[in-house]
Amino acid sequence: MDQQTILDEIVGSDYKYGFTSNIEQELLPKGLNEDVIRFISDRKNEPEWMLEWRLKAFEQWKSMKEPMWPNVDYPPVDFQDIIYWAAPKKKPELNSLDEVDPEILATFEKLGIPLEEQKVLAGVAVDFVLDSVSVKTTFQDKLAELGIIFCPISEALENHPELVRKYIGSVVPTNDNFYAALNSAVFSDGSFVYIPKGVRCPIELSTYFRINARNTGQFERTLIIADEGSYVSYLEGCTAPQRDENQLHAAVVELVAHDRAEIKYSTVQNWFPGDKDGKGGIYNFVTKRGICAGVDSKISWTQVETGSAITWKYPSVVLKGDNSIGEFYSVAVTNNKQQADTGTKMIHIGRNTRSRIVSKGISAGVSQNSYRGLVKVLPVAQGARNFSQCDSLLIGDACGAHTFPYLEVANNSATVEHEATTSKIGEDMLFYCNQRGIDTEAAVALIVNGYAREVLNQLPMEFAVEAQKLLAISLEGSVG
């Protein structure tokens, strides 16, 4: 198969998960004002302080401007043209899977994540968010025995308001950025995780987000707290149905790791990237940040980004505790007209803090893929250590790959290393494979998989399989 044919096929592949489930929904009219925020807060039976917190964020948001610095290009978002609340009309009270709306069950099937099978085989507890309200939470009892709290954040607000109040906004303040402020004002739901002292969470916690109703922005809020000496691995994965109108997604994820705690946060993101003409697709403007608050703590972000029309996402770690570790592993694939501006921030504050950044960008079609990262070593961060590697792979001559690292070092005992390369798949590598009877298509797959392996290896087993599938689908025609 010649190169042009392969390229045409890559560009020609359509989104596989484009379907819509018809669940009756309760919608607020489009638009955002104080009443909408009061309505959301009221519907969720939130305490008074939460409403005030939201309103404060809304005030801040009104005075903020949309960030224009990312290396992405899209028509302006009309924030008054978005529905800020959508919930299934009948809130199901579920004891077993039989009570679940058959439509939702069918959705599970299409996504290839049979819940019952996962329960038994994979040992994964799934907090399934369909638009704005959590529908099904499993394994809760089992986790409760260990004192682990894993529930929708709205439930946590009812049952553990003191914990939520203590930590919400402590890592990403309401006025952190434009989208974080918007999220703080209107967030509908999300996950809350608390791992008590010394507990090692026995299973991988997992949440599947899906954007389901037309014209609804989804504003999740995730808060994970790992108390002293605890460990948790959290998985987040997304697929969204095909839509013609752009949908906005502005999530906030906050992680807090206390002394000797470890949080591993993995994401596979495969939202609708828009069709091959760049029509539709999700705008993914996410603020993710973790703080290593205690000594010897560790936060590790792993992401496989294959979807979304526009991605704007910088999972970061504030290394406050001495000897704490921050990691960021990323594979970002852009195809067709996708644009991604993604990277990380590592802020070294504590002594002997270490961070590691491995970012692999793959651009195909007419897409644009940017790495943007900051490594900042404060004067107090004695003995800080950073290693960054940002590689870009180009497939086709119409795409772009860009690297914007910022390195700011104000401590002379720190060691910071950064390296980046950009190239296409080597002719010699392809020739080598061809010569041994591997056709060009399979060879490209082989090379891309090898290229991304360092990151894929970081994923938990169950996710690694899905991630490989997604890589293959995203670059279909050349991979698989």
Add this chain to the structure above:
Amino acid sequence: MSQHSLVELAQSRVAVHAEAAVEAADGRLGYLRREGLREFVRMGIPTTRHEEWKYTNVFPFIGQDFTYRPTHWGSVSAQNTMPASAKEIASALGQHVSVRIVDGCVIVDDSTLPSGVEIIELTPELVENDAAIAGALGSGAPMNTHPFVALNTALLESGVVLRIGKDVRVEPPIHVSIETSDSTSPTLITPRLLVIAEQGAEVDIVQSHHVFGEATVLDATVVEFVVSAMAHIRYFKIADDADAARSISSVSADVHRDATFTSHALSIGGRFVRNDLALRLCEPSSQGFLFGVSLLADHEYTDNHTVVDHMVPHCHSEELYKGIYDGSSTGVFNGKIYVRPQAQKTTAYQSNHTLLLSSKAQVQAKPQLEIWADDVKCSHGATMGQVDEEAIFYFRSRGIDKDTAKALLTYAFITEVVEKISLDGLRELLTRRIARKLSTDTLLS
């Protein structure tokens, strides 16, 4: 001489010209001045919220009222004595061509001018009558994005044109010494240099800046290079300025087929040095080599901004910048490699390495790649750290004490770049200066 803020200064100078100018003679130069003023007013003084000036804060000194020393041509008789620091460079260069710009006054010693080399006064008539100069002037300098290039252009009344004739290989280097004498009030100078190397020409140009006295001197020099096919230019910019100097210089070079441009940004000191270098590889097989050394102590500050623009296929660029920062100094490196969609088969490499010697020293680096073509090999690497402990151990195990080992390793770290200097005398001079600044001179002698 009256003092004015920068904007007032630029405005009044342009207004004077607009009134006095005979339309025909004003021509291109007048047009450039008006455009420069318009752009300078539009952009204003850059704040640290401006991405390209994020780490460069000009506000501590920019708000002063400046006395402007316009560029004009003087005669050899007006020559006053050369300052010691300039003399040192001049004598290190041996036989050379001397171009001095003393308080704006251009003094050319053409007694040593080799044949085929022209040093011409930039006048409105020259610009009108010489199409090559008219075309080159203002075409490379980024007047629309760099506020101080716009300022320089708004004040563009005179300047120096260096033209190296076809296939002329100039043996003696050309030394451009920009000197500002002791003055009591803040001074602004805006030297402008246009260097045209015609086909197959070859030349070395050494540019140094010298400031005396306590009052601030804002030096907004703009240099434009045209490197024609098969020509080779080697350019050395030496900053070893006194406390009062605030140097914001912008260099641009257009490199044509089979030509090379090599630049050395040598900052051995300087309270405030900002170097912008824009290299455009505009015809196939052109090459660019950019080297930089920043050796800072106390409250010194150096910011190297480079942009390498690969416009066409089959070009090659290499960049190596090294910095050693001691005291409370700050070093900035901002390097961008830009590969346009049609520039296939590009190879572009960039590296930036830093040693921090003091707990108060800082470094900010932003090595960027913007790649719009696929068949390319591009990379950058940036490191910040200390002298390798294992290397020190190696020295110590052989009976060399720790301080000596550290000094030797630091010296070796920086001289890797200095060794690339092809002019023997200059290389030796800089090696000595570096050794002196690192206090390793006694060890090495």
